[in-house]
Amino acid sequence: MNFKKIFILSLLFIPQIVFAQLGQNDLVKIKLAKNNLKVNAGSQFKVILEANIKESWHINSNKPNDDFLIPSKVTAKNNIATLMNVAYPHPKELKLEFSEKPVSVFDDDIKLELTFSVDKNTSSGKYSFPVKFNFQACNDQTCMPPADVTENLNVEVVGSVQGAASEKQEVRGETSNVNSEKKDDSSIGSTLEKSGLFLSLIFVFIGGLALNLTPCVYPLIPITIGYFGGQSEGRTSRLFLLGILYVLGMSLTYSVIGVVTSLSGAIFGTLMQNMFVIIGIAFLFVLLALSQFGVYEFKLPDSWVMKAGGAKGGAFGAFFMGLTMGIVAAPCIGPFVLGLVTYVAAKGDPLYGFLMFFMMALGLGFPYLLLALFSGKIKKLPRAGDWMEGVKHIFGFLFLGMAIYFIGPIIPKELNKYLLPAFGIIASLYLLLIDKMANNVKIFRIFKIVFSTIVIAVSIYALIPTKKIEPEWQKFSEVKYEQSLVNNERMVVDFYADWCIPCKELDALTFSDPRVLSSLTKFTTYKVDMTQTASDETEKLRNKFKIIGMPTVLIIDARGEEVERLTGFVNANEFLKLLQKAN
Numbered sequence: 001m002n003f004k005k006i007f008i009l010s011l012l013f014i015p016q017i018v019f020a021q022l023g024q025n026d027l028v029k030i031k032l033a034k035n036n037l038k039v040n041a042g043s044q045f046k047v048i049l050e051a052n053i054k055e056s057w058h059i060n061s062n063k064p065n066d067d068f069l070i071p072s073k074v075t076a077k078n079n080i081a082t083l084m085n086v087a088y089p090h091p092k093e094l095k096l097e098f099s100e101k102p103v104s105v106f107d108d109d110i111k112l113e114l115t116f117s118v119d120k121n122t123s124s125g126k127y128s129f130p131v132k133f134n135f136q137a138c139n140d141q142t143c144m145p146p147a148d149v150t151e152n153l154n155v156e157v158v159g160s161v162q163g164a165a166s167e168k169q170e171v172r173g174e175t176s177n178v179n180s181e182k183k184d185d186s187s188i189g190s191t192l193e194k195s196g197l198f199l200s201l202i203f204v205f206i207g208g209l210a211l212n213l214t215p216c217v218y219p220l221i222p223i224t225i226g227y228f229g230g231q232s233e234g235r236t237s238r239l240f241l242l243g244i245l246y247v248l249g250m251s252l253t254y255s256v257i258g259v260v261t262s263l264s265g266a267i268f269g270t271l272m273q274n275m276f277v278i279i280g281i282a283f284l285f286v287l288l289a290l291s292q293f294g295v296y297e298f299k300l301p302d303s304w305v306m307k308a309g310g311a312k313g314g315a316f317g318a319f320f321m322g323l324t325m326g327i328v329a330a331p332c333i334g335p336f337v338l339g340l341v342t343y344v345a346a347k348g349d350p351l352y353g354f355l356m357f358f359m360m361a362l363g364l365g366f367p368y369l370l371l372a373l374f375s376g377k378i379k380k381l382p383r384a385g386d387w388m389e390g391v392k393h394i395f396g397f398l399f400l401g402m403a404i405y406f407i408g409p410i411i412p413k414e415l416n417k418y419l420l421p422a423f424g425i426i427a428s429l430y431l432l433l434i435d436k437m438a439n440n441v442k443i444f445r446i447f448k449i450v451f452s453t454i455v456i457a458v459s460i461y462a463l464i465p466t467k468k469i470e471p472e473w474q475k476f477s478e479v480k481y482e483q484s485l486v487n488n489e490r491m492v493v494d495f496y497a498d499w500c501i502p503c504k505e506l507d508a509l510t511f512s513d514p515r516v517l518s519s520l521t522k523f524t525t526y527k528v529d530m531t532q533t534a535s536d537e538t539e540k541l542r543n544k545f546k547i548i549g550m551p552t553v554l555i556i557d558a559r560g561e562e563v564e565r566l567t568g569f570v571n572a573n574e575f576l577k578l579l580q581k582a583n
Contacts, residue, residue, distance in 0.1 A: 042120030208363020243372030249322020292396030
């Protein structure tokens with residue numbers, strides 16, 4: 001040991017005399033941000049430890065650069081819960097006068113995420129046990145002796161559904177990147193908590209409007225135009241009523257899905273991986289297509305109409321379509337929906353949750369009310385006649401294409417990638433060469449030729465084999481994952497599903513970017529297929545990694561700590577910034 005190290009070690013003892021009156025508990029103060037928890041026996045929960053370090057002082061990080069420095073450490077000895085993991089923030093590299101090299105330290109305010117596992121044999125009841133934070137405080141001239149501060153953690157072990165909801169709150173409420181300034185989930189919950197009911201409803205309504213920028217709702221645009229454009233009447237009052245019923249149906253389905261998801265812990269949007277739901281949606285599109293081809297008129301039987309007091313058959317059709325289209329929109333998980341799911345789960349109030357999701361869904365559906373009015377007014381355009389029937393034929397093919405798209409997840413991938421492009425070519429050729437409806441209307445004939453040509457070109461391009469540019473994904477297994485942790489490998493774990501549109505966007509636009517590919521060579525990359533979320537294996541992974549929706553991308557540093565959790569699509573530039581957090 002050289003002279004400088006001997007000098008540094010001596011500094012550990014000198015302050016015991018010089019600073020005896022200071023009181024080390026004043027240097028570092030801690031509190032548990034999540035306390036008085038309700039948890040289930042056999043479950044895991046997370047707590048945030050907030051430490052405030054006195055100005056001009058710092059403490060050694062959990063992994064100091066020199067072995068003679070005392071690391072910061074959290075312990076919690078008790079008989080009911082085991083401290084499984086501590087996620088420390090990113091340390092600072094500080095150059096001190098007496099140090100040969102930069103020292104790894106924490107200063108100012110820091111947050112540590114503590115993961116506890118409750119013994120499955122723990123009896124129900126209230127428990128309290130100490131959480132101890134050991135540290136060594138230093139400034140630029142000297143170091144204090146090792147010390148510790150303690151805060152009691154209070155938990156109530158329960159076996160009820162309410163306890164499970166509280167567990168979800170703690171697991172979902174914070175991401176593993178405790179040092180990140182970007183916390184979408186908690187910020188949404190915090191905003192709603194501080195606002196009154198009225199302001200909260202306005203907030204989620206605006207959030208619903210913003211969801212129209214996500215790709216999952218794009219299929220609703222041709223569906224809405226096709227249905228309301230084909231209505232037999234164009235009166236504004238009637239179109240407004242049908243549009244309201246369409247949006248209310250969408251809102252009802254979306255809010256029920258959201259509440260059931262938040263209270264049961266199921267993955268948001270998993271209805272889209274259920275074979276019967278997929279077949280049902282595809283069948284509905286086929287029925288709508290047949291109505292556009294004039295096979296039948298979509299309305300209630302006359303006897304039902306009479307019993308309903310003479311209500312128009314189209315009203316039932318609009319409401320029923322809205323009920324179904326809510327399922328189409330459900331896979332748009334995104335940070336906003338994830339935050340709202342977390343908040344509703346924490347409340348544990350189904351009525352409150354229903355109201356929140358209903359208002360959000362009204363925001364989601366509001367643009368489609370305007371679209372319904374616009375689409376229905378097509379009927380009032382001059383010279384409505386054969387050309388309008390030609391438009392309905394185009395929409396009929398669009399509906400059939402949507403049916404093929406949604407049936408894709410249950411079709412073998414080798415066939416699925418050719419099916420939709422082949423249909424696009426066949427449908428376009430039919431419109432160009434066989435369907436002569438309204439060809440005498442010059443403007444419509446030009447539109448049909450241009451539209452069909454574009455579809456053929458896009459379909460042919462989709463059929464051309466291309467070399468897929470993507471990271472060297474490994475199929476996920478728990479054995480490989482645990483070995484990566486042992487080897488201190490940095491990892492990117494991508495949880496995806498075939499029915500998840502943002503997942504496909506990530507693959508096509510973000511993971512294929514040359515800069516991202518270059519950066520990912522420093523990581524071990526795993527793909528986790530969550531398409532069949534009802535399987536036992538997938539359910540096990542969902543619980544292990546606390547997955548709520550797809551896509552979910554975990555970025556894990558060399559210490560095995562999750563530094564970022566991505567839920568939703570981001571472009572290549574944003575993803576590169578997230579990867580830097582694991583460096």
